[in-house]
Amino acid sequence: MTLKDVAIELKKYSTVLIFCHNRPDGDTLGSAFALKHALEQVDGKIADIVCPQPVPEKYYALDFIGKTLLPSDVTKKYSCHIALDCASEMMLGDSYGLFVKNQVTINVDHHVSNERYAKFNYVDDRASCCEIVYGLINYLGREVNDSVANSLLLGVVTDTGNFMHNNVTKATLQTASELVEKGASLNKISYAMFKNQKIERAKLYAHVINGIKFFEDGKIAIISVFKRDFEKFSATQDMTEGFIDFPLSIEGVEVAVSLMETKDNAYKISLRSKGKVNVNEVASSFGGGGHVLASGCLIHGFYEDVKDKILRAISINF
Ligand SMILES: [Mn+2]
The missing domain is CATH 3.90.1640.10 (inorganic pyrophosphatase (n-terminal core))
Structure with missing residues (x-):
């Protein structure tokens, strides 16, 4: 049509x-x-x-x-x-x-x-x-x-x-x-x-960025936001929009990942790529999707397991 x-x-x-x-x-x-x-x-x-x-x-x-x-x-x-x-x-x-x-x-x-x-x-x-x-x-x-x-x-x-x-x-x-x-x-x-963010968002952002982790010789950057972080800074889940732009902006990083704990043992995954990895394929392998350079999915499980799963899926797509 x-x-x-x-x-x-x-x-x-x-x-x-x-x-x-x-x-x-x-x-x-x-x-x-x-x-x-x-x-x-x-x-x-x-x-x-x-x-x-x-x-x-x-x-x-x-x-x-x-x-x-x-x-x-x-x-x-x-x-x-x-x-x-x-x-x-x-x-x-x-x-x-x-x-x-x-x-x-x-x-x-x-x-x-x-x-x-x-x-x-x-x-x-x-x-x-x-x-x-x-x-x-x-x-x-x-x-x-x-x-x-x-x-x-x-x-x-x-x-x-x-x-x-x-x-x-x-x-x-x-x-x-x-x-x-x-x-x-x-x-x-x-x-x-x-240009007009809430102070709660700014504080959560500083905390999350401080916890950034790198994998695959700095080609993958991961940020994580846990339920306890939202409580600590009186922030809400919608405030994390845009957080992922920072890890992607780092020299050498090809894929940035954000893991956000939405419920106990449930993580909303956002993926951004500079071009070498098709993150739509990565997200699709977990039932999600989006665009070649920006995608997302939801994965259930313990944090370390979820992180390992997504790292593996990205690595095989390099
Ligand atoms: Mn849209």
């Missing part, structure tokens, strides 16, 4: 429920709010957003990002369900059961590992899902006003690490340029995302 077909399909429905992924980031939230702002330009159209967790606090400074519903808050029936930036059933988390309840499900995403779990699927390998949603809104014939433009730029900025990752293409910059022209503020978004 083409993106235009998605727009034609979407136009049929007057009430739409938009799904964000587990541990929401700027791209899934930006995509969802852009589509909501665009759809609701037409009288009588209702677009609500559901997410397994509430919107993290750092987005509160951005007035175009509002509140989202938890799956348990959803009581109404919608004519269509659409997931944005969700590569797999697993990424929908606690919303998955709700997602599949509708006859009409749409999946719009930019992850190469996307599992095509919906009735209608559109996947394009772009730097951010927001780039795709920009195209979708144009096909819908809706105005890219201030709030739409800002929401979309949020996803572009966060998924490209402020235009520094190697997923940035001419199209990414073209999109960003058009969004700025239409009223998006790059400065406001970048400041809120990268």
